[in-house]
Amino acid sequence: MSAPPPALPDDALALAAELGELAVVRQDPESGRIELNAHAAALMGWPPGLRSISRDEVRALVHPDDRQASDAAAAALYDAHGPIALEARLRSADGGWRVLRLVRTMQRDAQGRPLAIVGVLQDISEREQARRHGTELGRQLELVTQAAGIAYWSFEHGALRPRWSAQMYALHGLPADQPEPVLADWMQQFVHPADRERVRQQFADWRRSRLTDKELNLRIVRRDGTQRDIFSHTRSDGSAGRPSLFGLVIDVTQRRTAERALQQANERAALAARGAGVGTWETSLHSGKDRWDEQMWRLRGLEPKPEAPSEAERLDLVHPDDHARFGEALERAARHGDAMAETEFRVRLPDGRWRWLASRSVAVPDAQGKPDRRIGVNWDITDKHLAEAARQAQAQALGEVRAKAQLLARMSHELRTPLNAVIGFAQLLLAEDRDDSEAAALRRQRLEHIRSAGRHLLTLINDVLDLASLEGGELRVTMTPVPLAALVAETLPLAEPQARAQGVRLQLDAVEGVALADPTRLRQVLINLLSNAVKYNRDGGEVTVQARRRDGRVVLSVRDNGRGLSEQQIRRLFEPFNRLGAEQEAIEGSGIGLAIVKALVERMGGAVQVTSTPGRGSRFEVILADAEQPTGPLSAAAGTGLRGTLLYIEDNAVNALIVEELVARRSDLRLLGAVDGGQGLALARSAQPDLILLDMQLPDMDGFELLRRLREEPLTAAIPCIALSANAMPADIHRALAAGMLDYWTKPLDFDAFMASLERLFG
Numbered sequence: 001m002s003a004p005p006p007a008l009p010d011d012a013l014a015l016a017a018e019l020g021e022l023a024v025v026r027q028d029p030e031s032g033r034i035e036l037n038a039h040a041a042a043l044m045g046w047p048p049g050l051r052s053i054s055r056d057e058v059r060a061l062v063h064p065d066d067r068q069a070s071d072a073a074a075a076a077l078y079d080a081h082g083p084i085a086l087e088a089r090l091r092s093a094d095g096g097w098r099v100l101r102l103v104r105t106m107q108r109d110a111q112g113r114p115l116a117i118v119g120v121l122q123d124i125s126e127r128e129q130a131r132r133h134g135t136e137l138g139r140q141l142e143l144v145t146q147a148a149g150i151a152y153w154s155f156e157h158g159a160l161r162p163r164w165s166a167q168m169y170a171l172h173g174l175p176a177d178q179p180e181p182v183l184a185d186w187m188q189q190f191v192h193p194a195d196r197e198r199v200r201q202q203f204a205d206w207r208r209s210r211l212t213d214k215e216l217n218l219r220i221v222r223r224d225g226t227q228r229d230i231f232s233h234t235r236s237d238g239s240a241g242r243p244s245l246f247g248l249v250i251d252v253t254q255r256r257t258a259e260r261a262l263q264q265a266n267e268r269a270a271l272a273a274r275g276a277g278v279g280t281w282e283t284s285l286h287s288g289k290d291r292w293d294e295q296m297w298r299l300r301g302l303e304p305k306p307e308a309p310s311e312a313e314r315l316d317l318v319h320p321d322d323h324a325r326f327g328e329a330l331e332r333a334a335r336h337g338d339a340m341a342e343t344e345f346r347v348r349l350p351d352g353r354w355r356w357l358a359s360r361s362v363a364v365p366d367a368q369g370k371p372d373r374r375i376g377v378n379w380d381i382t383d384k385h386l387a388e389a390a391r392q393a394q395a396q397a398l399g400e401v402r403a404k405a406q407l408l409a410r411m412s413h414e415l416r417t418p419l420n421a422v423i424g425f426a427q428l429l430l431a432e433d434r435d436d437s438e439a440a441a442l443r444r445q446r447l448e449h450i451r452s453a454g455r456h457l458l459t460l461i462n463d464v465l466d467l468a469s470l471e472g473g474e475l476r477v478t479m480t481p482v483p484l485a486a487l488v489a490e491t492l493p494l495a496e497p498q499a500r501a502q503g504v505r506l507q508l509d510a511v512e513g514v515a516l517a518d519p520t521r522l523r524q525v526l527i528n529l530l531s532n533a534v535k536y537n538r539d540g541g542e543v544t545v546q547a548r549r550r551d552g553r554v555v556l557s558v559r560d561n562g563r564g565l566s567e568q569q570i571r572r573l574f575e576p577f578n579r580l581g582a583e584q585e586a587i588e589g590s591g592i593g594l595a596i597v598k599a600l601v602e603r604m605g606g607a608v609q610v611t612s613t614p615g616r617g618s619r620f621e622v623i624l625a626d627a628e629q630p631t632g633p634l635s636a637a638a639g640t641g642l643r644g645t646l647l648y649i650e651d652n653a654v655n656a657l658i659v660e661e662l663v664a665r666r667s668d669l670r671l672l673g674a675v676d677g678g679q680g681l682a683l684a685r686s687a688q689p690d691l692i693l694l695d696m697q698l699p700d701m702d703g704f705e706l707l708r709r710l711r712e713e714p715l716t717a718a719i720p721c722i723a724l725s726a727n728a729m730p731a732d733i734h735r736a737l738a739a740g741m742l743d744y745w746t747k748p749l750d751f752d753a754f755m756a757s758l759e760r761l762f763g
Contacts, residue, residue, distance in 0.1 A: 023121035025102070027055070029078075029114040034058055040121050043100075045093035063089035063097060077106050077117055087124065099128040153180075155245040162245075171230070171251055173222035192219035192227065212236055217252075217657070229256045256661070279378040281308065285363070285371050299357060299378055301349035319346035319354060329359065341374075344381065356382045394746060423454035479604065479760075481627035482519045484547040484556055485511045491523050492545065495530040503539045506530075509546035513554035516625040517604045522556075525600050528593040529558040529620050537562035551718040554626045561617035570610055574598045597622075602737065644762045647672045647689040649680035649706070650724070651699050659693065659724075662754055669762065677701040681709055684716045691761065693745075696725035696736070704739055711740065 023040030027033065032055030036044075041051055062070050066088035073086040083105040089097045104119030151167035164180045172190055181189060183203075191199055195218045206214040216232045234247040279296035283289065290308035297304040300317055309317075311330070318326045322345040329343035341361045346354045361376025430447050433440055488511050499506050515522065526545075533543040537560050544559045565573065574594050601608050601622055612618035646669060650656045656673055663671040672687055674680035677698045684692060692710070696703035703723055710716040720742040725732065733744045745754070 023123075025104075025119045025121055027104075027117040027119075029106075029117060032056075036121075043121060043123055044090070044098075047093075058090075061091045063091070065089075073104075077104060078114065080106065087128075097125075098123055099125045151249040151251075153247050153249070157244050168249065171222075171228065171249060172220065173224050173226075190220045190222075192221055195219050206234075207236075227253075229253045280375065281361075281378070282373055282375045284373055296378060299355070299380060300347050301351070317347045319348065322346050341376070355380055356385045390746070423451055426451040426454060478518050479516055480519065481514045482517045482522055483514050484554065487519065487523060487526070488545055488547065488556075491526045491530070494527060495534060495543075498531065499534050499543065502534055502537065504534045504537045504541045504543060507542055507544045509544050511545070511547040513547055513549050514627040515554045515556070516627040517606070521600045521604065522622075522624075525597050525622060526556070526558070528597050529622075532593060533558050533560040533562070533618075533620075536560070549626060550623075552626060553623050553718075556622040556624070557619055559617065559619045564614040564616050564618055565610070565612040566614050570612060573610060574608075605742070607740070644668065644691065645670045645672065645687060645689040646691050646693060647674065647680065647684055647687065648693040648724075649674045649677065649698065650693075650695040651675045652695070655695070655724075663758070665755070666758060666762070669758070675699075677706040677709075680706065681713075681716075684710060684719060685713065688715065689719060692719055692721045693724050694721050694741075696723055696732075703736070707739055707741065 023043045024037045025040055026035045033052060034055060035052050036046075038051070041047075059067065059070070070086060070088050073084055076084055083103050085101065085103045087099065087101050090100050092098050101122040101124045102119050103122075104117050106117055107115045109115055151171045152165045153162050153168050155162040161180050161182055164174075166176070168174075168180075169176055187196060187200055199216060199218050202216060203214070212235055214232075214234045214236075216234075218230060218232065220228050220230055222228060229252050231250045231252050232247060234245060237244045237246065279299050280293045281296055282291045292304075292308040294304040296308075315323065315326065325343060326345045329341055332341060342359065344356060344358050346356055348354055357378050358381045359376060359378050361374050363371040364373045364375055366372035426447050430444060430451065433444055433447070488508065492506060492508065495506060530543065530545070537543065541560060541562050545557070546559070547554060547556045549555075574597075598608050601624070604624060606622060606624040609621045609623065610618065611621075646663060648656060648659050648671060650659070650673070656675075660671055660673070663669050672683055672689060674683050677700050680692075680694075680698075683689075694703050694706060698706065703725070707721055710719065710721065721740070723736045723741045723744045725736075725744070725746065733746075736744045743757070745757070
């Protein structure tokens with residue numbers, strides 16, 4: 001550096017005065033010496049006396065990356081006829097970098113020869129820092145959205161077109177040089193034709209509703225003709241009366257493909273819930289400051305606040321049994337800032353209830369690639385935990401039933417060995433005793449009692465074995481068309497000896513129809529019903545057998561004119577070992593037969609109905625599918641290309657999506673959907689589906705009330721209904737079946753069992 005230079009010439013000072021408090025510089029074109037006014041020197045942090053500097057000294061202060069641009073701008077001044085601007089970084093006296101904007105012009109004489117270069121200097125460091133910070137935030141957002149496979153778009157109030165991210169262009173296969181389409185054009189060009197009207201209507205309904213958020217599942221067709229499944233979450237911002245839209249779009253094609261292959265079912269359920277009740281949070285790894293969105297508070301039943309709760313406040317909401325796991329997740333995330341962190345925990349709501357939340361977070365790097373922030377999401381997984389608890393309870397209950405059934409089966413099996421000896425030797429003694437004496441007659445009478453009691457005990461043991469097999473799920477049925485006329489003709493003679501012994505006449509009414517059933521088990525059912533009709537009849541009574549078609553089913557009935565049953569007796573008629581007081585009389589029986597009848601018929605997909613009048617008799621009806629009339633889902637027309645319509649009444653969108661995807665694997669089936677009981681009842685009347693899948697907990701009524709209304713309607717009374725519910729307790733299942741449900745399928749669905757059931761029902 002040279003000695004302090006003289007002050008700027010008067011013309012430069014006059015220029016500075018004219019422009020106000022500006023930093024002014026002047027350079028001699030020949031020597032390259034640069035002079036600064038006091039404001040320019042102060043801007044650079046130089047001492048007040050330092051007012052002159054050489055061109056080479058200034059060049060040494062320019063940032064290496066900006067020198068080429070600085071040299072080019074300086075050279076251009078000699079040919080330019082106007083001012084030239086330059087933005088560059090210069091090192092100040094304190095050693096730091098300042099971003100300066102220099103606007104210079106060449107002063108010339110009358111002949112156009114250069115006289116001096118005069119310029120104005122401006123410090124734009126703060127503005128440049130803000131601009132670069134915004135650019136960095138945009139870059140990080142783009143990186144995060146690309147890494148997560150999320151595209152985004154926005155539409156500002158007053159704009160002609162929306163703004164798309166690069167990921168949106170890539171998702172739609174639209175070249176980057178093409179303009180973003182307006183909503184109507186996007187709908188026509190990209191939305192799948194089968195989804196177009198639904199999406200248009202839902203979007204229009206949402207805009208009229210004035211709700212903030214809207215979620216949609218739809219398909220798009222890219223420019224190359226390929227199809228993609230996407231999930232869209234749109235938010236409307238109407239602040240200051242200027243409505244704007246912002247949307248996130250996620251490509252879920254791979255997830256849908258995985259669902260159809262029955263892979264990664266748990267992950268699919270979590271992804272299906274994205275955007276529906278998912279809270280987001282962010283924390284700075286340097287300052288420790290946190291940010292929560294509104295949904296983070298809502299998940300805990302709290303009103304949103306400007307500041308996120310402290311770590312102690314968050315921990316206070318967590319269940320005591322989950323404190324250790326919650327704390328370990330926080331510590332692990334802090335220790336390994338660049339790792340994915342996942343955990344599950346319970347939080348207490350203000351009303352005292354507990355809800356399960358899942359948390360997943362990932363670190364976001366800064367410009368140097370070092371962890372700078374951590375962003376994460378929370379979502380409610382209470383239903384998953386409740387379903388798991390119900391599944392475990394169901395497995396435990398099933399295990400207990402099977403253990404009891406196996407114990408009964410083993411006991412019954414062990415009893416048959418000695419019983420075989422009792423009956424066998426009684427028969428041998430009776431056959432060998434040919435003495436005509438009075439003592440021999442008495443002996444034979446006693447032996448006959450032993451044989452009769454043994455046979456009764458054998459019948460009881462056989463019934464216990466059947467009941468144990470039914471309860472334990474070990475008894476299998478083989479469904480096949482069964483001509484009822486032939487079955488009745490084979491079975492009726494077996495009941496003749498008992499009927500003659502009790503003075504009861506067997507009659508055969510019209511028998512027609514072919515039932516879809518197991519012939520051996522159906523014969524067992526008919527024998528039980530005939531035996532009861534004879535035993536509980538009166539002297540000279542009658543038992544009539546009839547079979548006919550009714551409402552797309554076949555009905556096999558056994559009617560007697562015996563003692564009849566009261567309403568109270570009918571309610572307890574099918575309870576095992578309950579003989580309804582007949583044990584006080586000399587009528588043989590175990591009280592198991594009707595329980596077996598009901599279980600066998602239901603195992604064959606049918607139902608048993610009883611009507612009776614005390615003192616006048618009873619009618620037992622076995623209702624089964626008609627193998628010759630494919631009018632319902634229990635048709636035996638397997639493999640005939642039958643097409644069926646299913647109606648699924650379900651208010652949970654995720655559950656509806658799962659069933660939709662499963663049914664979509666069968667091209668012969670059509671699925672209709674309703675979100676509450678009222679809509680489901682209306683759709684059942686108009687569409688007349690072949691089968692109704694019914695959630696037991698609906699917003700406006702429960703499944704039992706809806707089933708009652710369906711049965712009261714002539715148009716829907718005969719439509720079979722299957723319950724779908726997360727309530728898996730045996731009592732819940734029994735109640736639903738007793739109310740008239742064809743079957744009871746528990747959630748979460750077993751996909752293999754679900755598809756097998758569709759195959760059994762529709763062929």
